[in-house]
Amino acid sequence: SVGGNAFSFLMEYEKLSFVEAVNSLAEQIGMEIPQHSKHQEIYYKASSNLYGLLEEVAQFYAKELRHNTLAINYLKQRGLSGEIAKKFNLGYAPAAWDTLLKTFNDTENLFAAGLLVKKSEGQGYYDRFRDRILFPIRDRRGRVIGFGGRVLTQQEPKYLNSPETTLFHKGKELYGLYETFQANRQLERIIV
Numbered sequence: 422s423v424g425g426n427a428f429s430f431l432m433e434y435e436k437l438s439f440v441e442a443v444n445s446l447a448e449q450i451g452m453e454i455p456q457h458s459k460h461q462e463i464y465y466k467a468s469s470n471l472y473g474l475l476e477e478v479a480q481f482y483a484k485e486l487r488h489n490t491l492a493i494n495y496l497k498q499r500g501l502s503g504e505i506a507k508k509f510n511l512g513y514a515p516a517a518w519d520t521l522l523k524t525f526n527d528t529e530n531l532f533a534a535g536l537l538v539k540k541s542e543g544q545g546y547y548d549r550f551r552d553r554i555l556f557p558i559r560d561r562r563g564r565v566i567g568f569g570g571r572v573l574t575q576q577e578p579k580y581l582n583s584p585e586t587t588l589f590h591k592g593k594e595l596y597g598l599y600e601t602f603q604a605n606r607q608l609e610r611i612i613v
Contacts, residue, residue, distance in 0.1 A: 436561050471534050471588055475565040479557040482512025489513045492554055495573055510557050514550035521548050535583040
């Protein structure tokens with residue numbers, strides 16, 4: 422059983438740091454935490470926009486998966502059921518180079534979220550993930566912070582992750598950790 426105050430409860434139950442627990446409670450009751458600098462305020466606003474965009478993109482990719490027989494069959498061949506795909510919100514990135522650009526029309530934030538790559542020749546951007554099964558990577562609070570992608574054909578690289586962004590730091594994240602804690606909140610230890 423978890424005892425103490427609301428902060429210690431969230432820290433234990435949701436596996437949050439103290440600062441994350443304070444921010445979570447403030448967000449739930451509509452209270453704004455004073456920011457110490459204009460820079461931090463801009464960072465938190467930009468981060469908030471990126472979390473929302475990444476969640477929308479994850480939902481878009483999940484919808485695309487439901488309509489792609491080749492991707493569905495690929496998952497089935499590897500023993501992944503529709504139930505698992507739904508639980509982990511797996512998705513599919515279409516093969517086109519400009520799907521996200523056309524769908525979301527938000528180049529600046531798509532690039533900041535690591536979903537677009539700047540062309541090396543000329544101007545413009547293209548989608549980072551194309552013709553791939555996508556696995557949304559979530560933080561401890563369940564927010565999408567990036568993606569891991571597995572190619573369906575023989576092209577390289579076989580696996581592709583989101584690049585380092587303001588939200589995603591590959592060395593600090595563990596895929597499926599949020600889902601694991603959701604399935605069993607009593608876990609005290611995980612061995613990787």
